[in-house]
Amino acid sequence: MEREKARVSLEGGRVILVPYMNEHVPKYHEWMKDPALLQATGSEPLTLDQEYQMQLTWTQDPNKQTFIVLDKQLLLGEFSHGEPRVEAMIGDVNLYMNDLDDPHMGEIEIMIAEPRSRGQGLGKESALMMMVFAIENLGIHVFRAKIGDQNGASLSLFWKLGFEETSHSEIFKEVTLDLHVTKNKHEELLQMGSFVTHTSQSTSTLSLVLGRPICLFRLYRVMEVNLTEQGYTKMLGLDFTFIQFEDNFCWFTNFLSIFYPSLITYFCSPAGLLVSYCC
Secondary structure (H helix, E strand, O other), X not given: OOOOOOOEEEEOOOEEEEEOOHHHHHHHHHHOOOHHHXXXXXXOOOOHHHXXXXXXXXXXXXXXXXXXXXXXXXXXXXXXXXXXXXXXXXXXXXXXXXXXXXXXXXXXXXXXXXXXXXXXXXXXXXXXXXXXXXXXXXXXXXXXXXXXXOOHHHHHHHHHOOOEEEEEEOOOOEEEEEEEOOHHHHHHHHHHOOOEEEEOOOEEEEEEOOOOOOEEEEEOOOOOEEEOOOOEXXXXXXXXXXXXXXXXXHHHHHHHHHHOOOEXXXXXXXXXXXXXXXX
């Protein structure tokens, strides 16, 4: 199954997932000198030149999606899409789509390489963001994780996400966990794994001021919405205002359905709205 590689960054509450770039390779190479990480990821040690070649292969492979995980607390200054921000690197999250029998199955891996960043829930947030991205952009319906049976932290993480053990290899000392994305599970993941999508064309962000702290929501691809503290916004060149969003939700959805019928609006979490553009 041929897939188009997405060059996007995903910004969550505490982490940002960015494409694996050339600038990330030296630090990634240093990580992979750690025997414990090599064992946990089932990897072989590579030279720096081999690591650069591996990075190029990963970014070109349409059946592999890789993000470098950035800790937002470690960022120096504001983040902009396309920046590697090596100073905030803490790990990576990967999705492999190589099952010939089921093109909608993705094998997910998460590595938090920096010891100081472990045990804070950053791996869970990163995995959730990858899963939601994969469901909505790559058509993934089944997730699989293969984890060493001694890796208690990773096993606990995926069990908490709802994965169930399907097999245990005594030979490879490896546990296989699966998660089938039902409608209810999809909605649950949307609530747990919200993020803002940044693209090279624009920042796909919807911010709403609801008389409480600003909440960020996803707005896909071609829409650009910016909301000021006064509640004034501009959408696709058409100006409109609303004072209390809760009281105007029906008006807002009716507005979209009449003037922009290709837009789908629905609540994705108790906090707010998800607006998706359907191509």
